[in-house]
Amino acid sequence: MRIRAAVLEEFGAPLVVQDVELDEPRAGEALVRLVACGVCHTDLYTASGADPSGYAPTVLGHEGAGVVERVGEGVTSLAPGDHVVTLFSPQCRECVHCRSDRTNLCLAIREQQNQGYLPDGTTRLSRDGDRIRHFMGTSTFAEYTVMPEIALAKITPEAPLEGACLFACGLSTGLGAAINTAQVATGSTCVVFGAGMVGLGAVIGCRLQGAERIVCVDLSEERLKLASAHGATDTLVGGDGTVETIVELTGGFGADYTFEATGNVAVMRQAVESARMGWGLCTVAGVAGRGETLDIVPRYLITGRRVAGSSFGGVKGRDGVPRLVERWLAGDIDVESFISHRITLDDVNRGFELMEEQDGIRSVIGFS
């Protein structure tokens, strides 16, 4: 079928919205009609050419939500009409990682997905006979996409898809960092660095876990206000003296849990140093630039601090995303407040500009 999609033709150049060809789903795959898709930093990171593993041409987009239209042979967990959230982090339920409760990093299709192919090593996207690769296994800047069954989370049809798409990336990452990776204990003190989609998700996750004190650190007063609205008890404008201020705020010891959601390695270091002696746990969710490293003075570790990393918040997508969506519908999570701009697919480059200007938390593409 012919569909409209935003294609990354050339690194550093605007995406080109155009007609491309999408083949029917094969065994183990589903055709999804996108209803909404968030515009995320990772899309821009790849479009800019900064991502060393990027490839072109490809259809970008990974924060999608939509409706299953058709399924390929052997698909048993999805049927036409199902509402789904797309997962760049799949869950096969069979690999050694899926069978462990210690990680969400499914191994089933990693290699093919990293190279832009569906699990059988081919693509469903093309243009004039030339193949176009699938970005992050999702390619959701498009009216339709074909994805593996194991990379689609079926959610309740009661959830508005415009909000549901945010659970495809940043929001679940932040929520999960607090709920799954750190497993924040009731009554504890938490510090979240960064109040973008990921950091705000972590603030909410800490609140849902029953944290008593949640300090949010950002450079933007406007974003800190949003953090307060989502449950931060204290806010702080970040800078050089942040660690000292946090240690002071926490009775001289630091916080039980710290979270890093900026992607800046200097902030990661602050997050480690703001964690409490004895048992403080620093969870890193931000993605650092190519080749950057995190400096930690080993004494911080010897004296009882721990550092953890968190990809997609440790959420096993097919099981975990539907549960998080239920918490939204139950009133625990205010998702609507994150949607700052509603745009069309043709405006996708405007979505990138808004993000670069830090105008709002998320621009969401609506497909009519």
Ligand SMILES: NC(=O)c1ccc[n+]([C@@H]2O[C@H](COP(=O)([O-])OP(=O)(O)OC[C@H]3O[C@@H](n4cnc5c(N)ncnc54)[C@H](O)[C@@H]3O)[C@@H](O)[C@H]2O)c1
């Ligand atoms: N681990 C994962 O699976 C995963 C998933 C999605 C995004 N990410 C990463 O998480 C990070 C955050 O993503 P986002 O969408 O929330 O980004 P964002 O740019 O919207 O938010 C980052 C925030 O950090 C703040 N900040 C910058 N410098 C700071 C400083 N020195 N002190 C305090 N705050 C500072 C900015 O003001 C901004 O509000 C990015 O690195 C992104 O790549 C990781």
Ligand SMILES: [Zn+2]
């Ligand atoms: Zn993302």
Ligand SMILES: [Zn+2]
């Ligand atoms: Zn798996």
